Amino acid sequence: MLESCTNELLFVGIDGGGSKCKAIIAALDPVSHNVRILGEGHSGPANPFHGFEQAINSITEAATLALAETGLIDIQLSDLNAGIGLAGVNLPEQFQKISAWQHPFKEIFLATDLLIACLGAHQGNDGAVIVSGTGSCGFSYIDQEPMMIGGHGFPHGDKGSGAWFGLQAVKQVLLSLDGLSKPSVMNDRLLSFLHARDSLDLVEKIADKPVAFYGSMANIVFDAADLGDDLAHGIITEGAEYINRVARTLLIKNPPRLSFMGGLTARLTPWLAQDIQKQLVAPINPPECGAVLFAHQEIAHN
């Protein structure tokens, strides 16, 4: 393990998701567990379930960029241990494929994106997180026991996520344009967002679009609800109620801390139940720092 000028240990930390990958080169203080970021790199999709080659290329690219940003000229990726948190490796087959990868690092320590998000949020300590970005999920890590709630993907799961809100907008607007429900502020907003003339055109515009595209339509629901639109209000109430249920289920195990994370946090939090809102605490560190903490814990335990 490389040491910097103090007792800090150098690591690569990777947070890889369905649409992007972030890498850091970081110095970890082994006593305080503070993570000091020396360089950052970004690249494309890194969920191996949606493409193994793409995922490993994204990881390597982001890590290379992060290392270049540090200016540490006499260090190679092969000198560094890497903590890697990836979406998709909750599936055993994907976990095995990444584990068998001839990677460019010294050693890799592989975890799900949720575990590193949770470790980052709570500085390596026990706790729970609810994530709502493109997808949604609840996760807790208590006494080294991971527990996952939801996170089953689109369109069958991930209720209360950006993609789910976007899909509800599409469904509701189609019903409304068909005359099967009353008009909504969302009708014009969605058609305009998609540059679509009518429902036929709308359906063509969303055909075969990736999940992230659905996520990009979530704000239409929140904007409409802010303008007093009943139907948008109903959608958000349903999504928030699901997140409340996930939170209550996580809280049964008494996690010391519970954080709400992901791109929808700001808009969705005010819609959650008051008692849930009161228990939410801000994440201490982002997921890529959690990946560093994970690698350090794994090395310390073995």
Place this chain on the structure above:
Amino acid sequence: MLESCTNELLFVGIDGGGSKCKAIIAALDPVSHNVRILGEGHSGPANPFHGFEQAINSITEAATLALAETGLIDIQLSDLNAGIGLAGVNLPEQFQKISAWQHPFKEIFLATDLLIACLGAHQGNDGAVIVSGTGSCGFSYIDQEPMMIGGHGFPHGDKGSGAWFGLQAVKQVLLSLDGLSKPSVMNDRLLSFLHARDSLDLVEKIADKPVAFYGSMANIVFDAADLGDDLAHGIITEGAEYINRVARTLLIKNPPRLSFMGGLTARLTPWLAQDIQKQLVAPINPPECGAVLFAHQEIAHN
């Protein structure tokens, strides 16, 4: 136009959908509009939106098989006018691509699968249909004016269809296995149907599956409801209520007849509102006969 030994006119009739294509060679009585089937042929998917080459190959293959079955040795496809009803050609781009096809027939008369289903069901006369098979849709054809309700596809539309019921089963079972809702008869049945051990395994088994696969899970909901399962009951009530709304919207235009068609008809009809059930009449002919009637009408009008 070829005539058989009487005044009957010979046609090819094609009904092409997302999973299969059916062709008939038929003799149409121009006075009674009776369609006498001389030969039948079946082939694979024929929705050009999901593959143009596949669609035109399926149409040619089914028509060739149908002609072979007639035993009419001195007739070629190039001697026959073809009425072709296809899923996907409600999209203008797909309609144009099929229209521009260097087809093997004398002339082609292209319509949506819904229009030929409606013409077939009502022997070429005005009327309306509701289809619930893998997808769902309402359609009426009155004074040569087509009107479509729903049919926007999966997962954003097609409520009350087989695929929609299958998706609801998956969603509900995942919620239940996560402890976010009470247990359901559907839990064990769906896991067993998919040979899945748990929710992680379930999600792997349904990943990237085509719409028809979701449709194949619809019966799990109906079976569970028959056993008194509340959650399955709730799903069917919601799907049936959507079909009721489609029916009521179609009935505003006073179609002389309204038929309910598609693979889910038998199981879903008893769940529809009593007043809707009373207005349903059985289809007179299948969609491929409607394709023949369509070709004949087009020729007569021009």
